[in-house]
Amino acid sequence: MHVQNWDDYRFVAVLARTGSLAETSRLLGVDRSTVQRRVKALETRLGYSLFLRNGSHYEPLAEAQPILAAARSLESAISTAPAPADGETLAGNLSITTTDSIYMSGVSEMIDAFQALHPSLRLNLSVTTRRLALDQLEADVAIRPSDSPPDHFIGRRVCDLAFGVFASHSYVAQNAGLRRDEHAWLTVSDDMSNSPPGRWIDAHVPKDRRVLRADTFIAIAEACRLGRGVALLPKSYAARLPELVALDHLMDAPHATGLWLLTHPDMRNNPRVRAFLDFIGRQLSTRKKHFAG
Template sequence: MSGNNWDDLRYLLAVARHGSLSAAARMLGVNHSTVLRRVTALEEALGVRLFDKLPGGYVLTAAGDEMQRVAARMEEEIVTANRLLSGRDMRIGGTLRVTTVDLLAVHYLPPHVAAFRARHPELRIDLTIAEASLSLTRREADVAIRLTNRPPENLIGRTLSGLAFAVYGARSYLEGRGGGRDPAGHDLAGHDCAGHDWADHDWVGLDETFDHTSMARWLQRSVPAERIGHRVNSVVAVMEAVRAGTGLGLLPCGFVDRQPEFRRLGPPVEEVGSAIWLLTHEDLRHMARVRAFLDHMAAAFARDRDLLEGRGGG
């Protein structure tokens, strides 16, 4: 049956997962009418209605739910086959898809990616910034560089380094606040942050999307809520707000200690920090371009480990 092939089933899966034709079209890189036409053709070929169009979006019928399960199994088999074949590709060319968080993408990876491409000019690096992990199992990415203390169990990789955080303020802000002294007039630099009353300072904090993190928990314990006058949902945004003089903030030592406009107000906060993991799927670990990138990045992070773990300045 001409409509009942994998290409048509991709459209069924996209609409089922996203709940609308427009969202499915964006994911597939086609227009709205193409999705509608392909789904309608599949329904006609099968002789059943696959979706009910409700006010809240497209919902699978009983027949559609059965077909969705069949299509999902087919997708898994195709993705697995592609992974296994890609894992045998020994060329250092083509495209390598890397996913990471904005902090690493903006403040660490660019020179290392540039050096890697200089060695392998036939290889294209597609870098996606995503706080949530893209699926390496479904080949949404080949390599992930993540800040986590609990990497996914279905991936393999290595810990590259720790990432320490400490309290920082812009020198311009601190000069207007006694040069970085606590309310009693003591110099904050070089002392344990836990011993200071931070209520005398303005702060840049993190919004509720970070409530599960050790950074947010430390701020809740250490800083009165009314002193947090600016909240953001990105560590990069905290860095830039602190740089602008908005207030103090918890920042990653490895990306701030060498920037003269910042001043560290104490050693790394012990209960705040993360490991940096380099991850891939087991089926891809022997692919030449993946292997080369893993080795290159592991060496880069190893050289910078003291800095990243807060021993490089301050």
């Protein structure tokens, strides 16, 4: 039996163990549709069904047993593989990518603390908003905001990343009482239009009120700080800019996406990658409230 993507075994194994899409998605840090797609993809390649669905419960069929045996062997091998402790010596290169606003929201200090624990490790940091290319191994690890990252990456949603509307004190003083559609808006450029904040802007801000567009939140926040208009920004980054004030009344409801730790399946057992994911995952988990606003 040949299966092109061995990571699909993991989805089958967890679903068989829990019997629930909701619990499987929670444990694996993905949404339910991702679990369904991965299991369906494996069933399609095999040519037969692996589960009997009874309401919301998934019962593995007899045909699934060889798959489950292989999946359990893989899980066992992964769980018993040694992972370096925080103080253990690691050497070599580790490539990390994140966005500018995430990096400047506290992740820079986390990465610095990790490198202090592993001074022999050389870090290559890419701070960019461009589309992830982990599938081409351009980076070993990504710390990225996303509603639903691509299926061929693995990782987990660590916490929510909340957004809010902000403006400078001077702008607010000069434009008090304006409706949302009367403000001057500083927004993301076309290459970020399909991001969660880009979709919020498209749904709530008239095009003729968008006076500046930029491809990074750092640039948008700087124009906001200078009083050019209002902007939708990550709350974790805006909190570091004392010149800005929150304008929550311009939002109909809270807006958030997920903050994810991602890697390529081929890299997940690399000692450098595992050490970084474990360390940064713990750090982010302790600061969930900071990122969730």
